[in-house]
Amino acid sequence: MKKGVLLLIAILFVSYTFGQNKIKTYLPDGTDYAGSGTTINQLNKEFEEHGRVYTYDADNGDSMSMVGFKLFTNEPLWVLTDDKSTIQKSIESFNVDDFLYSYKCEMEIEKFIKKGxxxxxxxxxxxxxxxxxxxxxxxxxxxxxxxxxxxxxxxxxxxxxxxxxxxxx
Missing domain, CATH: 3.30.1450.10 (Beta-lactamase Inhibitory Protein; Chain:B, domain 1)
Known part of the structure; x- marks a missing residue:
């Protein structure tokens, strides 16, 4: 019984570790990010002094992508994804006008006003x-x-x- 449980744990570990794409951070042009930021907030502050970045979750079907845009603009700063080939599609899926006319923009304004x-x-x-x-x-x-x-x-x-x-x- 113990061998079966250990074998199951080993299989799950191997499939989890090697069976999935790793999420990595890239620059908008697709080059690997070489900075020291390991969290979203650290990335935001590294790319924009006061962290005034809007984080957009791009819907790319099976892949996960998140893009950091300079607040109120469509200027991408970084891309976090498990599939490098979706970087451009993720960036292009963001519509800055939709953002500016949404409650999300208001929330960002409130957040950064509170931060000063x-x-x-x-x-x-x-x-x-x-x-x-x-x-x-x-x-x-x-x-x-x-x-x-x-x-x-x-x-x-x-x-x-x-x-x-x-x-x-």
Whole structure:
């Protein structure tokens, strides 16, 4: 009985270890990733100083792929997959417009506002100039409001850092 259990464990170990493709991290051009990041957060911070990366799960049928895009853009930074041949398909399956008009974008805005890493410079680099800029003062504190009509969002900044946002329809 013990030999049977040990044999079963050995078979399962071998099939698990050698019977599946290993998940690896690649650069968008398909070259192997040579950095030191071992978790998604570490990868994000390695590719973007403040980790402002949107992680997209690509549906490639039988293979597993995840792509890290610079937040608010379709610029791929890294690809995590068990099938290197699906890298380009995974990248191309992401639609940045679908993301920008979704609740997922709102969740990312909230997350990075809470972290205090959503800067006006980053917003300009990724979303471009706002459709409307305004300022108001609240007890000697200047608050800048930037409105992006196409995504229905107004961001409020204090000292160059986004502090809140509102949805505008």
């Amino acid at each position: 890493t959503l800067s006006d410079i980053f917003i300009l680099e990724t979303l471009g100039q706002p459709d409307n800029k305004s300022k108001y003062f609240d007890e000697d504190i200047q608050i800048d409001l930037w409105t992006y009509r196409d995504i229905g969002t107004t961001l409020s900044f204090r000292n160059g850092i986004a502090k809140s946002y509102t949805k505008t329809e």
